[in-house]
Amino acid sequence: MLEFFINLDRNSIQPLFEQVYKEIRNRILTGDLQNGQKLPSVRKMAIDLGVGKNTILHAYELLLAEGLISSKPQSGYMIDFQDEMMFTESKHQQMTTFQSEGDKEEVIDFYYGNIESEDLPYSDWKQSFQKTLDQNENTLLSLSNVFGEAPLREQIKIYVETSRGVKCDVDEIMIGGGIQQILFFLASIFKLEGIERVAVEEPTYNKARHIFGTLFQAPSLILSEEIDWEGLHSYKPQAIYVHTSHRGTETVIMSLENRLDLLNWAKETGSYIIEDDFESEFRNLNEIIPSIKTFDEGRNHVIYMGTLSSTLSPFAKISYMVFPKRLMQTMYQYKGLYEQPVSKLMQLTIAEFMKAGFFGNQLRRMRKKNALKLEAFKCCFEEYFQDRVHIFSKDAGIHLLAEIKVAKTEEQLVAEAERVKVRVYPTKGFWKNPAHRYPVLQFGFSGVPIEKMREVVQKLADIWLDEKK
DSSP, X not given: OOOOOOOOOTTSSSOHHHHHHHHXXXXXHTTSSOTTOBOOOHHHHHHHHTOOHHHHHHHHHHHHHTTSEEEETTTEEEEOOOOHHHHHXXXXXXXXXXXXXXXXXXXXXXXXXXXXXXXXXXXXXXXHHHHHHHHHTTTTTXXXXXXXXXXXXHHHHHHHHHHHXXXXXXXXXXXXSSHHHHHHHHHHHHHHTTOOBEEEESSOOHHHHHHHHHHSBOOEEOOSSSXXXXXXXXXXXXXXXXXXXXXXXXOOOOOHHHHHHHHHHHHHHXXXXXXXXXXXXXXXXXXXXXXXXXXXXXXXXXEEEXXXXXXXXXXXXXXXXXXXXXXXXXXXXXXXXXXXXXXXXXXXXXXXXXXXXXXXXXXXXXXXXXHHHHHHHHHHHHHHHGGGEEEEOOSOSSEEEEEEOSSSOHHHHHHHHHHTTEEOEEOGGGOSSOOOSSOEEEEEGGGSOGGGHHHHHHHHHHHHSOTTO
C-alpha cells in the first residue's frame, strides 16, 4: 500500500476534500502513481492527514466518478486509469511551463475553452476586481454561501432569463467550479432520491459518461436528430443527460419538436432532463431555439446547466445549475455534501463584471470573432484536406470535430501533430458506440489566432496525409 502525504493548506479557501482530490489526480496524470497501486484506506488516509473520513471519502468518490481509480469490496481503492483524453488534458496544463529557454518555438494548442490573451478585457476585469475589494473588504474572509454568492446568482438569473428564456428564482441556482463537479453533486442527490437509471445521449461529454456510468446504469441513446423512443421505453430512465445548443460534441442543434417531445416524455414518466446548454452563448443568432427549460412551466422536470468559462477564459472556472422545484428540498437538506469550490472574491468580481455590462460586451466581441475563426478554419481544412476530411459542424460554437480520412489511429494523429508543435485532442471517450470509420479529433479554435490557422492546417495536412509517416 502507498505511503501518502499531502501538504494541506488549512487556511485556503479551497475545500480540503478538493485539495486531496486534486493532489491525487495530478499524481495519477503525471505518472507518479501507476495503475494497480493501492491507495490507503479512507480511515488511514484521514488519520494520516488529520482530517475527517468524509473529506477523504468525498475526494475518493470524485476520483472514482472521473474514472481514475476503482473500488472493489474487501480490496479498497486502487489506481485504475484508462482515459486517454484526460492524459492529453494533463499535457495541456503542463504545456509551455516546462519548455527550456532554448525552445522558443510556439506550441499551437487547440484545447477546448482557451481564449487568446488579447481577448480578456483586462481593464474591465481590473475595474470590477478593485470595486469588489473596496465594497466587500469586511466580508471577503467570511464563509461563502454553499450554493454561491447571492449577487452572482442574481446576475446569472438575469442572464439566463434574457438570453435563454429560463425562468427561475435565485434560490434555484447553484454555482460550481465546473460542469463535472456539479454533475457529481447532482449524481449524489439522485442517489438520495432513489434514482437508479440515468441515460446519456450519444455522443456526449466524456466526463458525464464517466460519472453516470460509474454511479448508475447509463446506456447511450441517440436523441438530438432523432429520439430513440424504443431505447427510452425499454430502458425507462429516470433521468437523461442531453445537450441542446449542440448535440453532444457536435454542433447539431436539437430541434424544437424534439425538445417538446422529450419534455412531454419527462412529464408523463416523472423523469428528469439534465440539459447541458454548453456553447449556447455562441449559437447562430439567426437560429435561436429556446432551451427545454423554457417550456418546463411547472419548473419540475428540467435541470439546466451552463458555464461562463468559455467567455471569461478557463482561469475563471465558473459553471452553474438551475435545479427544478421538486428537488429543492433534497438539495438544501443535503447541502452539507457540497462545499463551494469557487472563492468568494472570484464570485463577487464576476457578479460586478456582469452587472457593469462588461460580460455582455465581451460576449458580443467573442461571438463575432469566433464566427470568423470558424469560417476561416473550415476553409483552410477544405483547401488542404479536400475530400480527406469530414467536419462535424454547422455555423456556431468555439470548437469543431474533424474526421480525418486516413489509415491511422487517433493516437497516431495526436502524436504526429505534437511533433510539428500542434496540440490536438482525441474524442474516443465521447462515443460508446462510434459509427464513424476514421479517427475524429477535437479542435477548440477560440484560443488560436486567426492569422495562424492556414499555416497550422497546412502543417497537419503535410504530416497526416503522408501515409508513410
